[in-house]
Amino acid sequence: MDFATAFWPLVSALIPEATLYPEQCDDTLILSLTLFKKLAESDIHFFNLGDLMKQWGFLLLSHDSREIVGNVDSMDRVTNGLINLLFCGASFAKASQQDLSCSTIPDLDEIIVPRIPLLNPLTRHTMSETVFFLVKDDPTQYDEVLASLESLVVHDEAIEDGTAKPPYCDLVLMLTTRFLGPYSYELPFLFDRNKSIRSHTGYVGLKNLSNTCYLNSLFTQLFMNVSFREFMLTAPVADGEDSQKLLSQTQTLFSHMQNTLTRFVDPQGLAGSIRTYEETNIDVNIQMDVDEFYNLLFDRWESQILAPDAKKQFRDFYGGQLVQQVKSKECPHISERLEPFSAIQCDIKGKTCLQESLQAYVDGEIMEGDNKYKCSTCDRHVDAVKRACLKDIPDNLIFHLKRFDFNLRTLQRSKINDHFSFPDKIDMRPFKVEHLMDSSAETPEDVFELVGVLVHAGTAESGHYYSFIRERPSTSEKDNWVEFNDDTVSSWDPNYMEAACFGGLESRGPIDSGTMAYEKSYSAYMLFYQRSSVVAAQKQALEESKLPSPVRLPLAPMFANHIALENELLMRKYCLYDSSHVNFVSKMLSNIKKINGGQCSSTHSLEKRALFVALHHLDQVVSRTKELPDFVSFMLTIRQICNACAECSRDYLDWFCSYPEGLRQLLVKNPESLVRGEIASSILSALNKVKSDAAYAYGISEDELEDASSDSDPQLIYRLMKNLDRLWEIFHTNCRAWPEYFGLLASIASLGEPEATLLLDTGFLHRTLDIVNADPLLNLTPQFSRMLNIVNKRVNTRPVNYEAVITLLLKLLQTCDPSEKVVPDRAPRLDLALAAAPIPLAHSEYVQLTQHWTRSEAHICVEKLLHIHQNPLATKQIIITLLKWPADFDSAIDFHIYQALSHGTRKGVTAYPCSPFLKAAVIYIEHSESDSNRVLALIGHVARAASHVDNSEGRAFLHFFKDVMGLQSISENSHVTLEEVYATCLDNVGNWAPSLLTHFDSGVRTETEQFLYDFIFANSPEESSEDSDDTITAFEGVQKLAIDCLNYLHETYIRPRQTVVRATLVNIHEVISKALPFFEILEADDPQGIKYFNMRDFEEADEEVSDWNGSEDEYGSSEPMGESITDLCAPLPDDDIQL
Structure with a gap:
């Protein structure tokens, strides 16, 4: 211990110095942590703990983290070591009840510019635990941390209401150009954090728009050529919206591919700016040959580069010159013609390697016999050799391997899958005109290195393109290769070059104790080579600059700033979805009562802020994560808080009232039924809690008639109902949310007659009838026409769930008294409910409930309910309720129900099953109070229909008669007896x-x-x-x-x-x-x-x-x-x- 005491000052003094050497600091920081723990366990007062924590905190805030985006194993040793020291110090401080003040640490925005946050999960977890230890017992600091957490999940009401522009709180949110409604981030559902940022290679992919793999694979090859990328990024653009749109979009795409931190870039803008030779936009749904696209693209680019010098420089990147020669064997004369090329066409058929194909290229063909060449100088026909030689070779050389052939007999294209090899390096000297003209001359070698392979997989008619590309220049000792396959980017081992790119045969699995050889459908289609001297020069320049690779070229401020802001938001979002952050928010919420001795404070302000922070995270983070790893535990924490306190339940509901977009996203738009169901259940639970324990805030009370409009009454139920009403605008496009949305409304209606009447006044009885009655033959609004289209598309695969809709219809129908006089549609009825008076139907509700078809006279609502064939118990109660309507109110409704049942059981009339109509017929026989003979007539009608049953519904008809014969009683007001019913069945x-x-x-x-x-x-x-x-x-x-x-x-x-x-x-x-x-x-x-x-x-x-x-x-x-x-x-x- 004496040694540790004596040694601590020396080690402590080394900590600031060690942070300056991130690669060598590990041992010093680990030793410091070990000594600190040993001394603290012996005597915590040995230290001035407050000064140490401030010193380490300043060192942490002033350090620039060097973690690599996309590499989950990347860890900044300085950051991790300092955070471990801070966490250990905070733990000992709390254990010894020492107060630690962080008030002198300045706000981060004052001293730190936007940068990449901590990414390592372990480091982030330790940091969050440290912060929690520091603030968990201090209400002031607790509130400050909650405010910081709240600023990370901005949800602006004014933006949501459309009454204001986004008043973003910092530079990033202020300057971003993408309007995201009330949110600061793009918030897709099923967000996969691991696939949200670029790969560990440092490169991003391109989104496949449909069949644009040819575009993606070629553009990644061109982008990885740093010289070409620099030229395109610096090309002058004067008219980026019209005549130079492709050039402008290329700069945008290359800028994002270089600087963005997203996993992939969307090339939609660029694809829309490429015009074909017919002056139409390329069709992203139709795949092009990548070689044809390459020629089209470079032609369009060249036309948009205006300066002559720039045009020449552009051509020189991949363009060279061929010499078409005819050399006489009988005289010294040679005929030459220069031709430009942008890619060398190499034959595959009959060739085994690139060198052989090139040699055939320069060997040419013999012109003799009837095909002799006429020498213009000699004026006679002579034997000659016709060949092509390379005159000017660019620094970047592309070989197009002609793997597609056209069969003149079948008039179809076919793919040549023959084995064809190519070298890592190739000397182009033997194919140049200087060497061919004088092979004895000392012509210097011209070596090119393989830097990219564009692969085609599939057949001549369909397939897929992807690229293998060598990173250059690179600071690595060995060559780094990267595979670009649309939006997926990964490292690639060039040792697999032959297997992945040469084509030929492959063996697949043991069959009958042997192997079967198949042609590989994947092989190289375009080869990219770069002059060795250029590769070496670029590598030397990078080493001298001492910059890391991948190379990041300077961008125009317009692009650089925009992408930097997008990256800032992306990394914030990436860190928000870290499980340690969600756990930290959950801890901050669950600890809220402990600050005040295990109960809520009198003002409830801190509790409300903590709950709102948690709900913002629930909306923007927890409920949107793929597979919902933290949702259940997070919701359990929220519900425990609300179940223990009526004010917390009130605040919970207040959040949904204050942030209607949150309610929309969680209850209706979220694709996960677990989320929607839990939100609906928790809202109902909170309503019950507020109604029983905080009735003053609920909004419906005995004195409602006197002060319903009072501003002092929070009227929580009214505010919630208003926001639930707003969701009606999108209910038809989110059919999967019907069980939760209408289920919540039905549960609210079950809370009491005032709540049900409030739903009636909001129009939900009329709306549910509209949903049930919807039919193409009726006069439908556009909303219900779209709803029917969606419902019909899903009827054979995933039928829409009407259960909750029918339950809500029943609840509201039973609330009304049909014997009361019908009132106008907008007449309020809540005052009647509060006065315990009967609730009449509104005019539109009455019309919907009595509506029938003109030809069949069938009751539409009953017929549609039986067609839907869901929630049989509620459907039964609805039919019984309608049958119990007073005869003097609407004497025809019984007849129309009878017509619906008769029509539904008639053979060949409807494609819907008879079973639900037969069950409803039993209900009609048991409960009808008709003064006519309809009950007995219905039995006879079903009996006649049963005589022709030739489908699977025989059992349904049998059960009808069994149920009728099994009736113990019928309605007291029925005009037939049970004996007459039995006798009719026997007859x-x-x-x-x-x-x-x-x-x-x-x-x-x-x-x-x-x-x-x-x-x-x-x-x-x-x-x-x-x-x-x-x-x-x-x-x-x-x-x-x-x-x-x-x-x-x-x-x-x-x-x-x-x-x-x-x-x-x-x-x-x-x-x-x-x-x-x-x-x-x-x-x-x-x-x-x-x-x-x-x-x-x-x-x-x-x-x-x-x-x-x-x-x-x-x-x-x-x-x-x-x-x-x-x-x-x-x-x-x-x-x-x-x-």
Whole structure:
């Protein structure tokens, strides 16, 4: 310990000096931290802790962090060491109850210009923990930190309301040109922090606009040529909006590609400025050949460069000259013609490497025989050699590998996937005209280095382009290669050059103990070489400048400032989405009550600020992060705060009232159902808390009639309702949020009659009816037309959820008293609710509820609810409510509901399923109070419809009759009795039973048979002596059923000689056989008995022998009709029945 005490002053004095050497400071700072901990644990008063903390704080604030954007493992050792010292000091200070003052540390904006913040997660976590330790017990500093946190998530009400321009609080927000509404940042949902900034390579990608990979791959190659980039960035632009638009957009794109910190740049502006040879804009949806695009692009660029010297300099970057020679073999004469080139076309077919292709290029072809060349000097035909030589070679050389060929036989393009190699370095001397003319002369070598490969993957008709590019100049000892694949940029190992770029064959997986060779569909398409002397000169210049790589060229202030401001906002946003920052905000909120002894303060100002800061972060950060890693815990902290205090709940609701855009984003626009559902639930919970524990702030009270307009009353429920009403403007474009949005409204309506009436006055009953009733045949507003389009598009994939809409409709409908006189639409009804008076319907609501179709006279609302076929319990209650309307209020509504049910169960009329209409028909029979015979008529209508069931809805018809026969009571005001209902079902049994007994679904057949046994065959034939009406009716029902079943078999199968699966007739046979005792007790001359036995034993007059082979045998499945009903329906062995 004595050694540590003696050694500490020396080590402490070294800390400022160590921060000047970021690469060598690690040992000193670690030693300082170790000694500090050892001494502090022994005697904390050994130090002047306040002075040490200030000294380290100043050193931290004055240090420029050197972390690399995009490299998550990058750590600035100075920053990390100082923060660890500060955190340790703060911890010991709090443990020893020492006060630490930070008031003398100046505001950051006074001494620090905008720069890259701390990026390393571990360092940031330690920093946030240090700040929390320093302020957690000091209300003043606590408030200052909350103010700083609030400034990071600006949400300006005036901007949101459109009443003011953005009064941004600092230079960055003031100068940014992008208008983002009330927010300071672009805030997409599902934000992936790891993919928001440029890669660790230091380069950014380009967004693929649709099929623009050819543009992206070429532009990255050109951008990585620093000399070319510098030329384009400094080219004079006088008319950037018209005649030099492409040049201007190129400068914008290159500036952003160089300086931006985003992951990729959008080239939309540049693509829109490129004109084809037909003077039309290029179509980003159609892929171009990159070589053709290269020629078009350079032609357009050259036309927009005005100065002659600049034009020449531009051409010299990639342009050279060829010499087309014809050299005579019989005389010394040579004919030459100069041609410019921008890329050397290299044949692939029949060649193995670049050198071989170039050699063929200069070897040329022999002109002899009939193809002799006529020498103009000699005036005779001579044997000659026609070849192309390189005269002027630019510093940057492009080789276009001709991998696409045109088949004259098929008239289609094909891709040549042959293996074709190219070297890292190539000497162009053998292909220059000087060498070819005099190979013995001492011609200096002209070496070029490979600096880029543009690859094509795919076929001649479809594919994808991407680039491998060597970084130059570079401070690295080895060559750094980067892969640019649209918006994805990554390091690349050039050792894979042959595998990735040469083409040829590849082996894929063991097949039958061997391998199969396939042609590679990916191979080099354009090669970029740069003169070795230029590469070396650029590297030397970079080393002498002592600047890091990648190279950052000076930009025009217009571009530099704009991009710097965008980067500032981006890095703020990047750091906001760091999990340590969210945890820090959560800690600041959860600790708020501890400052005041475990309870809220009397003024509640600090608590409100902390809650607002948390909600701003919830809106702009937590709810927008991909996969929501912190959302659940963050919301739990907020709800714990609100559940414990009515004032906090009030502040929570006040935030949503004060920042309607936040409510819009969280409740409606957020794509995550977890977020929307939690927000809706928390708002309802807060409303309940305020209503029960802070009624004065709620806004609806017994004295509402006297002071509803008083400015002193906060009227929280009114403000919230106003903002919920504003969301109606976008409800149709956010159908996925209907469960949460309308669910919240329905829950508010359940809080009490005043709340429900407030929703009525806001117009939500009329609106929900509009949603349910919406139909193309009605006169719809543009909003509902768009809603219907969205709903119809999703009907077969992700049907829109109407559950909450129907629940809200029910809640509001039950709030109204239809017996009251209808009031005008804008007449307020809240005063009636507060006075416990009945609530009448508004005129528009009444019209919507009584609306019916002209032709079918079907009730539109009921029909639409049954078409939607969701929330059956609420739908049932809505139908019951409508059926209970007083007859003197609207006597026709019962009729229109009846028409809707009849129309919905009619065969072939609608494409919608009958099942919901059949269930509603049972409800109608049970609750209708019609003074006519509609109930019995509806049963007959369904029975007739059931006789023709040929789809999967047989079970629904069966359950209708089971439910009707199972009714224990019907409406007291009904004009029919339950006995009449039963009798009608029995009277119509002949219509529906035979069809269901022969239904294709064996389950329906069996269930129908059992149902008939239970309800029709309940009485045995021995009870026939009883003379009760019920017994006689039951007997007659059995007899009628049997006769109807026999008639059905004759008409459906025997008479038309219809082929049928025998198992289909087993159940109807059992019913017919079961009825035999009910006919045997009849007198011999009874007409019913005679008819029954005659039809059972009927022999067909024209029995025919089937033409089928083996038709004399029994069939196991399907066969023509037999000789009699008895034979036809004879039971089969179990193993012969196919169900």
